[in-house]
Amino acid sequence: MNEKAPLDRDERISNLKGMGCSRKRVEDVRFTQGRGNYVDDVKLPGMLFGDFVRSPYAHARIKSIDTEAAKAIPGVIAVLTAADLAPLNLHWMPTLAGDKQMVLADGKVLFQGQEVAFVVAEDRYAAADGIEAVVVDYEELPVITDPFKALADDAVVLREDLEAGADGAHGPRRHHNHIFLWEAGDKTTTEQAIDSADVVAEEMVYYHRTHPCPLETCGSVASMDKITGKLTLWGTFQAPHVVRTVASLLSGIEEHNIRVISPDIGGGFGNKVGVYPGYVCSIVASIVTGKPVKWVEDRMENLMATAFARDYWMKGRISATKEGKITGLECHVTADHGAFDACADPTKFPAGFFHICTGSYDIPTAYVGVDGVYTNKAPGGVAYRCSFRVTEAAYFIERMIEVLAIELDMDAAELRRINFIRQDQFPYQSALGWEYDSGDYHTAWDKAMAAVGYDDLRKEQAEMVEAFKRGESRKLLGIGLTHFTEIVGAGPVKNCDILGMGMFDSCEIRIHPTGSAIARLGTISQGQGHATTFAQILATEIGIQADSITVEEGDTDTAPYGLGTYGSRSTPVAGAATAMAGRKIRAKAQMIAAYLLEVHDDDVEFDVDRFVVKGAPERFKTMKEIAYAAYNQAIPGVEPGLEAVSYYDPPNMTYPFGAYICVMEIDVDTGTHHVRQMYALDDCGTRINPMVIDGQVHGGLTEAYAIAMGQEIAYDEIGNCKTGTLMDFFIPTSFETPHYTTDHTVTPSPHHPIGAKGVGESPNVGGVPAFSNAVHDAFRAFGLRQSHMPHDQWRIWETANKLGMHA
Amino acid sequence: MKKTPIELNVNGQTRTVLVEPRELLIHTLREQLELTGPHVGCETSHCGACTVEIDGRSVKSCTLFAVQAAGAEITTVEGLASPDALHVLQTSFREHHGLQCGYCTPGMITRAHRLLQENPNPTEEDVRFGLAGNLCRCTGYQNIVKSVLAAAEELNTQKEAAQA
């Protein structure tokens, strides 16, 4: 019979811990006790340790490699070079961008820190000894670290392996160091619109090279079992299934004989999307030695060699009427991809989704051209906490708006407001080809303006400028405005794939007889709390308490195929798959409930955690009862069991947006700054777990703060990476990090099953322009138009100095 | 390289290990004693992921040879909970969402543990300064600070209750 003492409906809802509640994270119980299981925690019997000899030069020919002395060192088992990998055809590997990359240096090196030889030893200390003993004879070659110089006629040929004049993966290459030209929009119409406009603003906006630098570096453990022929590979993979497919294609091992496991991941932010030589070498070494082989890079290797982000030189023109209505936008990007094109973008989009750069504005015509260029820098170009190249796009447009406001002598907030896409224009077709799903920008903007007291801030700012001019104060106030529109959730299989694999995602659910469940997904958490939030989606969809649902990811032997976690795609794609799989469960549960209640299927309806007979709510079957019946009763016309799987191919991307405002004080004489307020309003559609969302926003804002105010990967002119340790590469501590105020509006996505859009990356996308605009805005009254990030103390001082403010 | 036996007192237990003179304490803890709570994030004393407590001080175990810790009292995150309950900091970090990927968490909690002994009534500013040797890439620190302040309050309440 039915359970006793019915709880009221609200209690039943709150017991579920479903969508919308700040459920505490299930992951934390392990992590707070030091019981995480990260890749460097994997320990197997007889495990060996591999480490790289790396190039000290940015461009050099390798005349010889002598490994004899290294092999003689006690504890050293083997030393691999390109010559050892060549017979297996593994000395080069394909990149995610359709280029190829050396696994171990084949004849020459193209960036400092490039992998030259792989030393395998009994432990990491012996491996380090082995590395010291490998003798490499280099002949230095001219180095190019400037992408503009790389395209000079007489520039040295970097990629001698590429046939001169032959097309690349993305069409013609017009120069030996050129990779591709990618274009979107209508060039002629845009040029006409801009050339005939009342007002035109033109600017070079540089988004410097930086690095995702998760606290855990990249690594892998490969274990080839010669008896079963099975390869098990643990690693820091944001896309374990793709790694399995790539490993199979490269090694020739059949895919069913490869098991890829992403254990706990200590942050990814894009760094762990790429396929790195270390992964390949650990596999080869395990095959060669017959023992498990671990490779874990140290921090310097991480910063010097595994995927960087950004490095976009964006030359823009934006035009408007005298009243400030934007009439056209044009952007030409010179994109420094480093030595190999190893960008992690959907195959058909070599510049990612950069063409979201019309931002939140109704711009009638636009054109974008992106030239990819080779230089002697590390390969990469990953989406550092953003959807593919969206941070670059958002920074570009939000700077161009500010520059246009200067040109128009207009308030930048007002300029934004009059150009926002209006709510009634959604779904909105952008000039560069996107269909924005939903938005309500004016409401978000007004809420943000009111929250910070915008008008008063402008008054205060003006007073401070006056005080400065009178010589009474040396401080300025900057108000950094940003309204960003993201594009996430890649993506529809019709135009989004990685190495041919469509960018769907998946969820498989099994309901156990006693009414608890396990759900497995094709994604992988790197701290986003999937085990917590996906259970919440399911709880609401299928009426089983979140606490009774295990969520598992990352083991390719058990999880359904998925494209992984990056580009904020987990919630939009795997979250949708979860809801859809849940709905399949519910549909079957409905038939079972109707049978048990002896009514027609259509006569029962779902209510929180049960099916009730329509009009007679006292007659019901809980999901627990239904689950049990699914396994212990013969129900005519219904298969036993209660399981479902869904592969979700999203019909469109989702378009989260937000309004961020940074209020910053700047000391003109020291170049120091103080963030007085950082207000972040996010609209990520339906909110699954507000606590987790706030956490994601805090984290993303901090990364944005770092990027805008000090973090960069810098090279000198001979290609030395000057920022290879955490001494030089800025990561803010708790002491420097600002305090944040978060806020939200909710505009659900109309095409997503639960209306969610994803949020993990918005704060980085919106945060960088907000901080940078604050710096620029502080100096606007003194004539500053554009300066380059990161705005560290020295650069801010220099800006003030150039404006004659120290005189 | 020749290995020497040394005694390490870790989390209340004395363990003998064989180490090369150059072996870093973090590697001995993680690889020989299987205490994988402390992590490696930089190996240059910047990130604090490897933080342990040695004789009542927070120490970055990536920049200390194991032999230097011979005979000292070492506590790692694994030694903070009592057999029947988690440490207040551990529950507080969960309660206030003070962690995401969890990689910094063992070092962060170990450091916070010492901080609250050094200063049982810290202000937000004190906590931010006191944790500045421990980097977190995920949380933006706001909820870590909240977790530590809440734990301080809870520990003080417990202390008062015990004294009453």
Ligand code: FES
């Ligand atoms: S690993 Fe010890 S401080 Fe970073």
Ligand code: FES
């Ligand atoms: S929680 Fe990921 S580094 Fe702190």
